Amino acid sequence: MRYAYYPGCSLHATAVDYDESTQAVARALGIELVEVPEWSCCGSTPAHSTDEVLATALPAKNLLAAKTVADEMAVCCSACFSRFKFAQKHLEEKEELRARIAEILPVEDLEGMKVRHFLDILARDVGLAQITQAKQRDLDLKVACYYGCLITRPPKVAEFDDPEDPRSMDDLLAAAGMGTVPWPYKTECCGATFSLTRTETVVRLSADILAMAKEAEADCIAVACPLCHANLDLRQSDIERAFGVQYGIPVFYFTQLLGMAFGLDRDELGIGRALVSCDELLASKGVA
Amino acid sequence: MKHVLAQEKLRPDALESVEGLSGQDVRECYQCGKCTAGCPIAADMDLPPNQVIRLLQLGLADEALRSRTIWLCASCETCTTRCPREVDLAAVMDALRNLALREGVRPTVWAVAFFNRTFLSIIKRYGRVFEMELIGRFNTGSVVGAGAQSTWAAIKEIARRLWKAVYYPFMDALKAPKLFLRGRLKLLPSLRGRKTAKAVFSDVRKLESERGGDAS
Numbered sequence A: 001m002r003y004a005y006y007p008g009c010s011l012h013a014t015a016v017d018y019d020e021s022t023q024a025v026a027r028a029l030g031i032e033l034v035e036v037p038e039w040s041c042c043g044s045t046p047a048h049s050t051d052e053v054l055a056t057a058l059p060a061k062n063l064l065a066a067k068t069v070a071d072e073m074a075v076c077c078s079a080c081f082s083r084f085k086f087a088q089k090h091l092e093e094k095e096e097l098r099a100r101i102a103e104i105l106p107v108e109d110l111e112g113m114k115v116r117h118f119l120d121i122l123a124r125d126v127g128l129a130q131i132t133q134a135k136q137r138d139l140d141l142k143v144a145c146y147y148g149c150l151i152t153r154p155p156k157v158a159e160f161d162d163p164e165d166p167r168s169m170d171d172l173l174a175a176a177g178m179g180t181v182p183w184p185y186k187t188e189c190c191g192a193t194f195s196l197t198r199t200e201t202v203v204r205l206s207a208d209i210l211a212m213a214k215e216a217e218a219d220c221i222a223v224a225c226p227l228c229h230a231n232l233d234l235r236q237s238d239i240e241r242a243f244g245v246q247y248g249i250p251v252f253y254f255t256q257l258l259g260m261a262f263g264l265d266r267d268e269l270g271i272g273r274a275l276v277s278c279d280e281l282l283a284s285k286g287v288a
Numbered sequence B: 001m002k003h004v005l006a007q008e009k010l011r012p013d014a015l016e017s018v019e020g021l022s023g024q025d026v027r028e029c030y031q032c033g034k035c036t037a038g039c040p041i042a043a044d045m046d047l048p049p050n051q052v053i054r055l056l057q058l059g060l061a062d063e064a065l066r067s068r069t070i071w072l073c074a075s076c077e078t079c080t081t082r083c084p085r086e087v088d089l090a091a092v093m094d095a096l097r098n099l100a101l102r103e104g105v106r107p108t109v110w111a112v113a114f115f116n117r118t119f120l121s122i123i124k125r126y127g128r129v130f131e132m133e134l135i136g137r138f139n140t141g142s143v144v145g146a147g148a149q150s151t152w153a154a155i156k157e158i159a160r161r162l163w164k165a166v167y168y169p170f171m172d173a174l175k176a177p178k179l180f181l182r183g184r185l186k187l188l189p190s191l192r193g194r195k196t197a198k199a200v201f202s203d204v205r206k207l208e209s210e211r212g213g214d215a216s
Helices: A016-029 A044-050 A052-067 A078-093 A095-102 A118-126 A128-134 A168-175 A199-215 A226-234 A236-243 A254-261 A279-284 B012-022 B034-038 B049-058 B061-065 B078-082 B089-102 B110-126 B131-149 B151-167 B171-181 B194-215
Strands: A002-006 A032-035 A072-075 A114-117 A142-145 A220-223 A251-253
Touching: A002 A052, A016 A032, A016 A118, A016 A128, A016 A251, A016 A254, A044 A052, A044 A078, A044 B089, A044 B110, A052 A078, A052 A095, A052 B089, A052 B194, A072 A078, A072 A118, A078 A095, A078 A114, A078 A226, A114 A118, A118 A128, A118 A168, A118 A254, A128 A168, A142 A168, A168 A254, A199 A220, A199 A226, A199 A236, A220 A226, A220 A254, A226 A236, A226 A251, A251 A254, B012 B061, B012 B089, B034 B049, B034 B078, B049 B061, B049 B089, B061 B089, B078 B089, B110 B131, B110 B151, B110 B194, B131 B151, B131 B171
Parallel strands: A002 A032, A002 A072, A072 A114, A142 A220, A220 A251
Antiparallel strands: none
């Protein structure tokens, strides 16, 4: 299995642990990830809030670069994933926009190019049987799988899993021997893009998610997006201060949890880079 | 909020732009309010999302363009996913933001628009996000920028900062060294995507100026 790999800005900065664990898990499963040559930012929310042409051209240009290495592109950040899928859909459906982008980029070359979230690749291309096979040890953890917004929404764009009750991450972690908790906040919004601009909003929304994970008696939260991780982990101390509560819930990328089940080394998976410490939890479960 | 329907306030041209940009027919909406019920930000908004659509239906696009709602929308896509009439409300919000900027309507939530501008100027220059500069420019610029807009805006921004400072002492400044020690904060920008982004920005600008030429 060979995919073009688009890390996106976060995975080369604050979410370097997501990049490390993704590459380690891919290696363990025999997936070849080839980084998109000279990739740039997808434009994210600032681009689609500002100008539709820019918001479509940035992903399109990167997809063209991806096509030089493979016909399918793996994306880990749900926000980048969403921008690529939207760009493809808009180029397909909006004739006027397509004509304008065609003036600057060979859009017809994008036909047949597929964009896939890494979670989707593990769930559907690799499959649960191979995940179970790769398992080296049982992690006695109860995980709250948090999918966030853009990995499944809107379903016509994301084309992945159920938008109200997704299960792919739960199934993957269960196949790797972990327990997952049923909880109703799998796809609630954490406030994502407003971490700097509207911190109060992010604190309020993310507090609800942490509280619900605690109520569901989860040991930790698994995420598949660097923005979700930032709001739940990086902002967790702000949330605790604002509401006078103590959560101390470690937040992992789902790839980190899989990697631990595959018996990979902590350092290889970037474990310990998060602000909320997972040492106590892992030690109590006998995971070195 | 009270809205007055008057002939001189109607903006059929703006409605046409919003529908063109979003690819949505706002008349499809039958005002059930499901979008507002599921919106995580609705409590902070001056207009609930369904009322933004209602204003557009009535032809009062200017009021929608001047609402705080369009800038507070987090693009979480919950409304779009749940709408029983399949109106892509998140696309309408995007179209309204795009149009507000194009028409020079002053963004009612200044910090969000300023963040977007700063973010885009950084990726235009480096190709990829450089977080240190983004956070630094946003945090220093939002007070100064609000002041340039109006004294009242500056006072509100400073009050917001003070409120934050009480609840979260030195919030982001204290986090930087922790992130740095964990290898998560870069001191220099990566320039490896610069050529890619630069080409897109200059091509898009060329397209815009051609369109501007057509119009005149």
